[in-house]
Amino acid sequence: MTASQQKKRLSILGSTGSIGVNALKVVENLSHELTVTYLSGNRNAELLIQQARKFNPRAVAIVDDAAAGKVAAALPDTEVLQGREGLLELAGRDDVDLVLNGLVGSAGMEPTVQAINAGVDVALSNKESLVMAGDYIDRLLTQTGVKLFPVDSEHSAIWQCLTGEDMVDVERLILTGSGGPFRTRDKETFDSITVAEALKHPNWKMGNKITIDSATMMNKGLEIIEARWLFHLGPDQLDIVVHPQSIIHSMVEFRDKSVKAQLGVPDMKIPIQYALTWPRHRPADWEPLDLVRVGQLTFEAPDLEKFPCIQLAFEVLKEGGSAPAVLNVANETAVYRFLRNEIRFTEIPIMIEKALAAHDLIEHPQMEDILSLENWTQHYVNQL
Ligand code: MG
Numbered sequence: 199m200t201a202s203q204q205k206k207r208l209s210i211l212g213s214t215g216s217i218g219v220n221a222l223k224v225v226e227n228l229s230h231e232l233t234v235t236y237l238s239g240n241r242n243a244e245l246l247i248q249q250a251r252k253f254n255p256r257a258v259a260i261v262d263d264a265a266a267g268k269v270a271a272a273l274p275d276t277e278v279l280q281g282r283e284g285l286l287e288l289a290g291r292d293d294v295d296l297v298l299n300g301l302v303g304s305a306g307m308e309p310t311v312q313a314i315n316a317g318v319d320v321a322l323s324n325k326e327s328l329v330m331a332g333d334y335i336d337r338l339l340t341q342t343g344v345k346l347f348p349v350d351s352e353h354s355a356i357w358q359c360l361t362g363e364d365m366v367d368v369e370r371l372i373l374t375g376s377g378g379p380f381r382t383r384d385k386e387t388f389d390s391i392t393v394a395e396a397l398k399h400p401n402w403k404m405g406n407k408i409t410i411d412s413a414t415m416m417n418k419g420l421e422i423i424e425a426r427w428l429f430h431l432g433p434d435q436l437d438i439v440v441h442p443q444s445i446i447h448s449m450v451e452f453r454d455k456s457v458k459a460q461l462g463v464p465d466m467k468i469p470i471q472y473a474l475t476w477p478r479h480r481p482a483d484w485e486p487l488d489l490v491r492v493g494q495l496t497f498e499a500p501d502l503e504k505f506p507c508i509q510l511a512f513e514v515l516k517e518g519g520s521a522p523a524v525l526n527v528a529n530e531t532a533v534y535r536f537l538r539n540e541i542r543f544t545e546i547p548i549m550i551e552k553a554l555a556a557h558d559l560i561e562h563p564q565m566e567d568i569l570s571l572e573n574w575t576q577h578y579v580n581q582l
Contacts, residue, residue, distance in 0.1 A: 207294040208474070209236035209318075211285070211309055214245040216405045217300030217323045217349065217466065222249060224471045227482050232474060235294045238285050240302075243268040250276055259288040285309060292316040296474065298349070299324045302407050303530045304572055307331055311565065314344045321473035323349035325424040329526045331568050332427035333518075346428065347473040352421050353428055354469035355447035355460035360429070361477075363452070370434075371425055372449040372457075374441040375418040375500070376401050381442060385504045391543035393536065401444040401464045410533045414546055415500065419511025420529075423522050426515060433515045438508065440498045445487065463487050506547040510554070520560040523568050527575035528553035535580070549579050 208225065212218045218237075225232045234253040239246035241262035250258050250273050257277035260269045266280040279288050282305075289297065289309035297313040298321040299306055306324030313320050314335065322328070328335060339346060348354050352373045360368070379398050380391065396413040397406060404412070411417035422436050439449075444464040451457045462468050463485055471482060502509050507529070514521035528550040535541045541549070553575050560567050 205231055205233040206296060206474070207233055207235040209238075209288065209291065209294045209297045209313075210234060210300065211236075211238045211289060211297060212240070212300035212302065212306070212324075213237040213249055214239035214242040215300055215302060216403070216408075217298075217470065219245075220466045221298050221300060221470050221474070222253065224467055224474060224482075225253065227467075227471070228475065228480055231480070236288050236291065238288055238301075239265075241265045243272075247272040256293075257288060259284040261285050286312055289313050290316045292318055294318055296321055296347075298470070298474070299327065300349075302405055304330055304527050307568070310335065311338065314338050314342055317342060317344060319345045319347065321347045321349050321470075323470075325350055325420050326526050326530070328427040329420050329423045330523045330572075331563075331565070332423065332522065333562065334565060334568070336427055347476055348424075348428055349466075349469055349473045350421060350424065351464070351466065351469045352448040353425060354472055356425065356429060356450055358460045358472070359448070359450040359458040363450070365430070367452050367454075368429075368431065368435070369451045369453045369455070370437055371429060371431060372437045372439055372451060373418060373421055373425060374439050374444070374446050374448050375415065375421075376412070376444045377440040377442055377498075377500070378412040378415060378417075380413055380504070381440065381501075385501075388504070388544050389542055393539060396536070396543060400442070402466070404466075406537060407530065407533055410536060410546075411529070414507045414533075414543070415505035416507035416511065416529050416546075418500070419508045420526065422508075422511055423515050433512055436515075438500050440500050441495065442498075443492060443495055445489075445492055445495055461487060461489075507550070510547060510550055514554065517559065518561070520557070520563045520567065520571055521554060523563065523571050524553055524557045524575050525550055527572050528579050531576050531579035549582050552582060553578050 234255050237255045238259040243265035259279040260266045270278040290312035300323045304326050307327045307330045310327040399409050446459045449459040514525045532546040532549040
């Protein structure tokens, strides 16, 4: 076998987004052991073309039809798949070792399912996959034997803390969150929060959707649901602690009250690389953690009155069935309305609550139920 055949072959979905761009930096860091077989972008033709020229994938997919012509013209020797169907086809190809799903929002769910059905392990950054279809995907993983590797920093931390441990010894998982940009802002002024203010995250540089989710703290709520499916624990074993410095990425408490934590600078390349190189921690020369410079690590309880989205997430987790899918799509639709300046920041949780109240719960939703609920919820929240 030649060296190139031994490299781990990656399909990177959402390569032009924040996770994808960081993932390609990891590939550059470990170019002797990782290789890019497929890339997909949504509509950023220029960046996708640039990435394809640099990493030479076998094929690329571009969702936006208008951008597809530009990509095809610029890459005459590369197969170019187009549209939502093109993305789904690419996600289902089995001639790779790992699919990194860095897609944004509920659009990332079906590609996860496609990859699992193709028998390919998935490094999952798209938390919405498990929020929307946790029960369905969980059963599919059991049937296929495919593995999910968490990319979200909190879940990567928990995964690392659980190495060598027995799940029956786990008392609870403690997910940390920075508290976002409005942790210390007076609740009375939340109505006047602007898009620009909400997009200023104190510690992490991320895409717009997740940055707004961090500002409402729905991101932590979605992560609680994601943790439920990744680690198979009940809502009463999942806790949130606000930790403004974002150095401890999460913790595991065991039954003897011993607690393990995973620390690092807030840099997504670290959890991405671990998901791509598990079970190894391969070398990297990016900024190391300097605890003396950080000085202090502080903790506080999340303010559920200021951030009602957290409470909503715990409620749908207890309700189960189709409720988390509706929460996820209602949140996403409301977040995009906020980003378009159509609604106030404080209307995001109100719209989610309305959608949850209006929907008829399905206890064991199938894929077609989830997809039709997605349409229903988008329409419902857009006409509020
Ligand atoms: Mg996270």
